[in-house]
Amino acid sequence: MKRRVITPLVVTALALLAAPGSAGPEKIAFPAGYKSHVLYATVDRYDIKQHRELYGTPEAVQAAKAGRPIPSGSVLTLVQYKAQVDAQGTPVKDASGRFVKGDVIALTVMEKRAGWGAEYPADLRNGDWEYAAFSPDGKLNEKANYKACFQCHKPHEKQDFVISLASLAGKFPTGAVATKTGANDVTVAGFAFGPKALTVGPGQSVTWTNADNSPHQIALAKSQERSPVLLKGQSHSRAFAAPGVYDYMCGLHPSMKGSIEVK
Ligand code: HEC
Ligand SMILES: [Cu+2]
Structure with a gap:
């Protein structure tokens, strides 16, 4: 920054800048x-x-x-x-x-x-x-x-x-991710949930695994519950007790959508 002489006018301007609403x-x-x-x-x-x-x-x-x-x-x-x-x-x-x-x-x-x-x-x-x-x-x-x-x-x-x-921080994991393909697994890859719609029985757990270089996050639409941010290779599991349809999206990229049906 350049040095400048602090005139009363500048002081007033600085005070205004620091005022609430600025x-x-x-x-x-x-x-x-x-x-x-x-x-x-x-x-x-x-x-x-x-x-x-x-x-x-x-x-x-x-x-x-x-x-x-x-x-x-x-x-x-x-x-x-x-x-x-x-x-x-x-x-x-x-x-x-x-x-x-x-x-x-x-x-x-x-x-x-x-x-x-x-x-x-x-x-x-x-x-x-x-x-x-x-x-x-x-x-x-x-x-x-x-x-x-x-x-x-x-x-x-x-x-x-x-x-x-x-x-x-230079801590982002690199390398390929071993994706799980069990009946209750969802892979996050290419900015999409796969499968996009999954059906599970009451009380069963769903596991999401992030295979992308970008972080993703599971955010349930109704309850607004959010998983931790999942870095590449990280997983998140959650059990669904009550029957119903649970819509979710990515908490970081809201255009990514998926749903879990429990029945
Ligand atoms: C829909 C959610 C969303 C909104 C709204 C959003 N960001 Fe971000 N922002 C992200 C995500 C996700 C990243 C990580 C990089 C990526 O995936 O593109 C990010 C990263 C950034 C970064 C790099 C540092 C960081 O935090 O990782 C900057 C700078 C940034 N955003 C600025 C802005 C500004 C300025 C606005 C408003 C004009 C804004 N963002 C609005 C989601 C958002
Ligand atoms: Cu995402």
Whole structure:
């Protein structure tokens, strides 16, 4: 930051900035230098046909790797690219099976600074984080649904609201996953539940196993109960006592849907 003489006018402006009601995406400056940050993960989003690059400031990556809290001043930038598709609309893959990126659609950013976020009600606040969305040319998107950023990242409070924390910490498992194919097993692969609809007897358990590189989460529609976030290779089991149809979705990717019928 440039040094400047603090005039009374600047002092007033600073006081206004710190006043309640000033919370919001305007606090975040476009991270023009994000490409010089650390590219810590890439994500192929089968559900929305996007390729994503996730960048973090070096201090954030170092802290996450060491298991320390992410420091004030950290910036995480998620760059959304359109996936290139073939004539059928299916994403084209490169030699290593990854989506081929097209144009940048948007950049979403999280920035954490000590003291930020205090204006938000407790059921919305994401610690000291603010969220902002930018167009490819760096203009703030004032029409983005900022409440949804807070709501969707809120359940990840235990990992400082950073959904990709395991990747940021370099702890994301790699390698193939041995999928289970028992009658009560559901495999999560390619951003889909398989089988999508499963029937089990009363009192039986269903086990979901995540075979994707992306994390997923089982979120029951009616009760809003959520499993822990399942990283690649991790499983979650739950017994269903009462007959009925239990619709669920992925808590991270709401377009992924499935159902369990108990009868
Ligand atoms: C539907 C749920 C959902 C909403 C709404 C959402 N995110 Fe996320 N966000 C995710 C998921 C899931 C990831 C992990 C990467 C992925 O799968 O694309 C993520 C990752 C991120 C990351 C990378 C760091 C991290 O937490 O892993 C940033 C930055 C980010 N989101 C910013 C935003 C902003 C800004 C908004 C609002 C404009 C927003 N998000 C809204 C689900 C959501
Ligand atoms: Cu998911």
